[in-house]
Amino acid sequence: MDRRRFLTVLGATGGAAAAASACDIGPEPTEHLVPYVVPPENQVPGIATYYATTCRECAAGCGLHAKVREGRVIKLEGNPESPINQGRLCSRGQAALQGLYNPDRITDPMARGANGQWQKLTWDDAIGRLQAQVKQARGKGIAFVTGLESGSFGELVDAWMKEIGGRHVTYEPFAFEALREGNRIAFGTSAIPSYDFANARYILSFGADFMETWLSPVGYQNAFTRAHAFDASRDGSMAKFVFVGPRLSLTGMSADEWVVTKPGTEFMLALAMAQVILTERLAPPLTPADAARLQHLLPGPERIAGSVGVEAGKIQRLAREFAASKGGLAVAGGIAAQYGSGA
Numbered sequence: 001m002d003r004r005r006f007l008t009v010l011g012a013t014g015g016a017a018a019a020a021s022a023c024d025i026g027p028e029p030t031e032h033l034v035p036y037v038v039p040p041e042n043q044v045p046g047i048a049t050y051y052a053t054t055c056r057e058c059a060a061g062c063g064l065h066a067k068v069r070e071g072r073v074i075k076l077e078g079n080p081e082s083p084i085n086q087g088r089l090c091s092r093g094q095a096a097l098q099g100l101y102n103p104d105r106i107t108d109p110m111a112r113g114a115n116g117q118w119q120k121l122t123w124d125d126a127i128g129r130l131q132a133q134v135k136q137a138r139g140k141g142i143a144f145v146t147g148l149e150s151g152s153f154g155e156l157v158d159a160w161m162k163e164i165g166g167r168h169v170t171y172e173p174f175a176f177e178a179l180r181e182g183n184r185i186a187f188g189t190s191a192i193p194s195y196d197f198a199n200a201r202y203i204l205s206f207g208a209d210f211m212e213t214w215l216s217p218v219g220y221q222n223a224f225t226r227a228h229a230f231d232a233s234r235d236g237s238m239a240k241f242v243f244v245g246p247r248l249s250l251t252g253m254s255a256d257e258w259v260v261t262k263p264g265t266e267f268m269l270a271l272a273m274a275q276v277i278l279t280e281r282l283a284p285p286l287t288p289a290d291a292a293r294l295q296h297l298l299p300g301p302e303r304i305a306g307s308v309g310v311e312a313g314k315i316q317r318l319a320r321e322f323a324a325s326k327g328g329l330a331v332a333g334g335i336a337a338q339y340g341s342g343a
């Protein structure tokens with residue numbers, strides 16, 4: 001009996017045991033003590049064990065150390081040896097334990113009943129149903145839908161789908177398709193690059209919230225901290241950070257300058273800056289054919305200033321600053337990549 005229950009009993013009965021039953025105070029529920037005779041591998045009761053693993057809360061894949069006591073994970077911290085997060089974690093990574101212990105998580109297989117409502121199944125029932133359905137649909141088109149799976153589980157699903165004539169479909173709610181397509185157009189490779197924020201001299205973000213949700217937020221926070229501080233390993237210069245977008249995000253709040261654009265016009269500002277850089281020969285010259293083609297495609301600042309909501313003079317200044325930095329990094333994403341022109 002715990003202290004609280006003991007005091008409740010005392011208060012309710014005033015010492016009269018006969019009144020206890022009237023207060024609905026019954027005996028403690030029976031529990032069983034199970035000796036740790038054969039503990040799991042590497043587990044010593046009372047002593048924490050740490051496992052190196054990977055955060056799966058977003059596609060960045062930060063390195064983790066999972067602290068385990070008596071077979072249960074009780075804390076996650078960043079792995080200092082991970083080249084991505086270097087010992088740090090974002091709040092999503094810290095909260096990943098909720099996937100194991102949140103009382104609202106889905107703990108059982110479920111299926112819709114005749115009334116259209118979700119109903120819990122036993123594992124035996126669920127596996128039996130799955131086997132029957134797969135047998136029936138084999139060769140007729142089966143899709144196995146997962147999140148981004150790059151490890152052995154992904155390979156297992158691929159191999160299984162190949163065996164039964166199905167498809168492995170990857171669904172990412174925060175996919176970066178505009179970025180992939182932009183890289184395919186520019187470099188011929190449909191890939192997501194890794195950006196070197198740490199060594200940038202001038203950072204220009206067109207809507208990319210790289211310190212919150214974009215690509216690898218913890219890794220980019222680390223790198224930005226290095227670029228945006230008087231770091232001893234740099235040559236004493238501090239990168240300027242300009243954020244372009246209609247909304248001041250958390251990332252934008254760390255910027256030295258916020259350029260407010262009308263929603264969906266960020267790409268026009270980028271094109272106008274490129275036009276200034278080309279026209280004023282602020283970058284190495286292009287081939288005559290490329291220069292002629294781009295001059296035709298790129299609008300001048302005066303032409304788009306009204307649509308974007310930014311003065312032409314400011315666009316010219318940004319272009320000149322960016323080119324003069326001799327180490328500018330321009331990234332685009334987030335809301336700026338959600339329009340038809342996002343790529």
Ligand code: SF4
Binds near residue numbers: 058061088092216219
């Ligand atoms: S950025 Fe955050 S959510 Fe993504 S992998 Fe790293 S710790 Fe996990």
